[in-house]
Amino acid sequence: MTVSRTRTVLPAAALALGLLTATAICAPAALAQSGGQPLRLFPLPGQGGNQGAGQENRPPAAEQQPSQTPQTLPGTLPGAATDRSAPAPTAPSQSAPGQIAPVRPAPAAPAQTDSAPSLRVPMPVPVSSNVLAAPSLDSLGIAERGFGQDIWNGTPRAVAQRLLESLPELPGSHALYTLQRRLLVSAALLPPPGPEEGPEGTVLTIRAQALREMGALDDLSALLASLPRNAGSEGLSRLSLQTDLLRGKDDAACATARNAGSTYGGVFWRRAQIVCDALARETGRVDLGMTVLREMNVPEDRAFTRLVDAVMGHSVVLDSLPAPTALHLALLKAANMPVPADAVAGAPPTALVALAEGDYAAAEISIAAAERGLALGIVSADRLAALYTAYPATPAQLAGAIAAAEKRSDSASRAHLFRLASEESLPLAKAEAIATALRIARDDGSYMATARLYAGLIAGMQPTGEMIWFAEPAAHALYAANRPEDARPWLLAIRDRGRFDEMAATAWLRLWPLARLVGDDTVTVWEDMALEASLNALMTAQPNEGPARAALLAALLDAAGEPIPSTLWRGWLDGPYIQATALPSPTIWFALENAAAEARIGETLALVLIAGGSDPLGQIDIVPLRRIIQAMRQADQPKAARQLALEAAIAHGF
Known part of the structure; x- marks a missing residue:
C-alpha cells in the first residue's frame, strides 16, 4: 500500500511554552551563580551582540505576552527564519514600572541581497514511501x-x-x-x-x-x-x-x-x-x-x-511403500522393519530427507536416498560422504574400486570409490580415484552432485608439478561445487604452465569463462582477446554446435555483469534467425520486467523462481536464462546471479 509520508510540525505555542518553562526552571540557579545580582538572559537594547538576518533584539521572556497558536505554513521547519509559526519579535517600549509593554509589530526584515547569505530553509521535497503493517x-x-x-x-x-x-x-x-x-x-x-x-x-x-x-x-x-x-x-x-x-x-x-x-x-x-x-x-x-x-x-x-x-x-511383511508419509516412516522406525526398495524412488522430498538422515535398518536405503537427495539439492554432500565412509569394504574391494566403478554403477561401487579416495595417502592415487568418479559422473548425468561430494577432498590437495594433469578436472569440479576460492590455486597452476605447454593453454581457455562468471578477478582479468580465443576454441572443437554454444556462453557472461563487446553479436548474424523455444507465459516476463525496474525485491525474486520452474538448467534456453540472471542482479543478489550463471554454464556442458 502506497501512502504519502506526512510531516508533523511542532506548534509554536508548545515551543514557546517549553522555552518559558526552561527559563523559569533555570532562573534561580542562574541567580545563585551570579552572587545575588540578576543574570540578564537577553542583551539590552544597544548591547547588540551578533544579530543574524531577520533577527531582532528580544525583551526578557517575562515581558512577552502569550499568544495564540498561529498557523504554520507547509514546508516550514520549526525555529527557522521562515517559520511563520514563531511569535513575531518585538522591540522594547517605554512603560510604567510594573506594567507590561504592549506588543508592537516588528519592523520588516531587510531585503535579501546577493552579498548577504540567506537563512531561508529550502522547501522540503515531499517524500512518498510504501508503509507496511506491523509484524503479524x-x-x-x-x-x-x-x-x-x-x-x-x-x-x-x-x-x-x-x-x-x-x-x-x-x-x-x-x-x-x-x-x-x-x-x-x-x-x-x-x-x-x-x-x-x-x-x-x-x-x-x-x-x-x-x-x-x-x-x-x-x-x-x-x-x-x-x-x-x-x-x-x-x-x-x-x-x-x-x-x-x-x-x-x-x-x-x-x-x-x-x-x-x-x-x-x-x-x-x-x-x-x-x-x-x-x-x-x-x-x-x-x-x-x-x-x-x-x-x-x-x-x-x-x-x-x-x-x-x-x-x-x-x-508382518511389507514389500512395497511407493509413497511414504511421515506417519508411515514413524511406524516403520518403531517396528524396526527394513525400508522397501521402492520407497526411495517415490518418496516426496521431505520423506526423502528423512530417509537419508534417519537411522534405518538397511544402509543401502539411506545411501540411495542421500544420493537422490544430493542430486536434487535437498541433502548435503557431508551426509552422503558420512554414509559412504561408514559403508563396509574389504581391502580387496578398495583396491579394485576404480575397476569396479568403471564396470558397473551402483551404490556399493560408488561408496567404495569414495572410500578409496578418502583413505588414499598418495596424492597421485587419490587424484586418480577422484578423476575416475568425475568422469563416470559426466557420463551418467550426476556430475554436479559428484563435484559437490568430492569438493572437500580436492580442496585439501596441492597443485604440485606432478599433479598438473589433474589441475583442470580439479578446478572445474570446484567451480561446479561453487568453491571458487579453492579452485584458484589450480587455475593459477594452469595459467603459469600454459606459457610453455599447449595443453595447459587450451585448458586455460576452457576454464577462463568459468572464473569470469563467478567474478574471480584475482586470477583472471577481463581481456577481449581471451574472450575471443575462448569462443574460437569452442567453435573449433564443435563446428556444428560451436556458434550456438558460443552465443550461450557470451549471453551468460553478459547477464552476470561481464563486459561483452557490442560488436560481438554481429559476427553470428549469418546463423538461423528463427528458433523454436519453450517460454513461460509473456505475463511472467512483463511482470518480471516491471517488478525488477521498480525494485520490488520479493516480487522480483518470486517471478524469477516461477520463470525458472522445476526444469534442470540444461533444459532452459539462453533467452530466459539471461533474463532471469539479470533480474536477480537487479534484485540486489549479484552473488546468487553469478552462481546461477556458473551453474547454467556447467549444466550446458562448459
Whole structure:
C-alpha cells in the first residue's frame, strides 16, 4: 500500500511554552551563580551582540505576552527564519514600572541581497514511501536466514500471496533452490488481509507448505518453532506434527496430536492418534482407533494398517511403500522393519530427507536416498560422504574400486570409490580415484552432485608439478561445487604452465569463462582477446554446435555483469534467425520486467523462481536464462546471479 509520508510540525505555542518553562526552571540557579545580582538572559537594547538576518533584539521572556497558536505554513521547519509559526519579535517600549509593554509589530526584515547569505530553509521535497503493517503472524520468519523485512514493500498482499502459491515445488537448480528457501523463511512484513484474502496466517501456511514440498525440513522446523502458543491453524498444526515425526521428535508430535486432534476430526488426525497410541503400545486405544477409522468409510491404506500391526507385535511383511508419509516412516522406525526398495524412488522430498538422515535398518536405503537427495539439492554432500565412509569394504574391494566403478554403477561401487579416495595417502592415487568418479559422473548425468561430494577432498590437495594433469578436472569440479576460492590455486597452476605447454593453454581457455562468471578477478582479468580465443576454441572443437554454444556462453557472461563487446553479436548474424523455444507465459516476463525496474525485491525474486520452474538448467534456453540472471542482479543478489550463471554454464556442458 502506497501512502504519502506526512510531516508533523511542532506548534509554536508548545515551543514557546517549553522555552518559558526552561527559563523559569533555570532562573534561580542562574541567580545563585551570579552572587545575588540578576543574570540578564537577553542583551539590552544597544548591547547588540551578533544579530543574524531577520533577527531582532528580544525583551526578557517575562515581558512577552502569550499568544495564540498561529498557523504554520507547509514546508516550514520549526525555529527557522521562515517559520511563520514563531511569535513575531518585538522591540522594547517605554512603560510604567510594573506594567507590561504592549506588543508592537516588528519592523520588516531587510531585503535579501546577493552579498548577504540567506537563512531561508529550502522547501522540503515531499517524500512518498510504501508503509507496511506491523509484524503479524504472516510476517514470522527466520531473519538470519532470509532477506530483509521490507522485500514485499510496494507489492499488494493478494499479489504476494498468489506468487508464493505459484512457486515451483522443487527448483531445478541449486542456486534457485537456495533462493527459494531464503524467500520462504524471510521475516517480511505484509499488509493485513482483506475480506477475500483469507485469515491472518494464510500466507505463513502457504510458505510452510512450500518448504515441506521442497524438503527444507530444517527451515520448516525453525519456522514452525517461531509460532506463538496456540497460534497455529489446522494446516500449520498438521505440518508441525509431520515435521516432528520426520525429525524423530515423537513426543512433540504426539502432544500436537492430542491437542489438535480433539479440535480437528479428520482422517489425518485419527491416523495420527493411532500412530501415537501404537508408539505407546496402547493396544485397546489402537483397536478402538482402527474401528473408528473403518467406520468412517475411508479408502484403506494397506501399508498403514500393516505397519500398525507390526508395531503392536504382529508378524508382518511389507514389500512395497511407493509413497511414504511421515506417519508411515514413524511406524516403520518403531517396528524396526527394513525400508522397501521402492520407497526411495517415490518418496516426496521431505520423506526423502528423512530417509537419508534417519537411522534405518538397511544402509543401502539411506545411501540411495542421500544420493537422490544430493542430486536434487535437498541433502548435503557431508551426509552422503558420512554414509559412504561408514559403508563396509574389504581391502580387496578398495583396491579394485576404480575397476569396479568403471564396470558397473551402483551404490556399493560408488561408496567404495569414495572410500578409496578418502583413505588414499598418495596424492597421485587419490587424484586418480577422484578423476575416475568425475568422469563416470559426466557420463551418467550426476556430475554436479559428484563435484559437490568430492569438493572437500580436492580442496585439501596441492597443485604440485606432478599433479598438473589433474589441475583442470580439479578446478572445474570446484567451480561446479561453487568453491571458487579453492579452485584458484589450480587455475593459477594452469595459467603459469600454459606459457610453455599447449595443453595447459587450451585448458586455460576452457576454464577462463568459468572464473569470469563467478567474478574471480584475482586470477583472471577481463581481456577481449581471451574472450575471443575462448569462443574460437569452442567453435573449433564443435563446428556444428560451436556458434550456438558460443552465443550461450557470451549471453551468460553478459547477464552476470561481464563486459561483452557490442560488436560481438554481429559476427553470428549469418546463423538461423528463427528458433523454436519453450517460454513461460509473456505475463511472467512483463511482470518480471516491471517488478525488477521498480525494485520490488520479493516480487522480483518470486517471478524469477516461477520463470525458472522445476526444469534442470540444461533444459532452459539462453533467452530466459539471461533474463532471469539479470533480474536477480537487479534484485540486489549479484552473488546468487553469478552462481546461477556458473551453474547454467556447467549444466550446458562448459
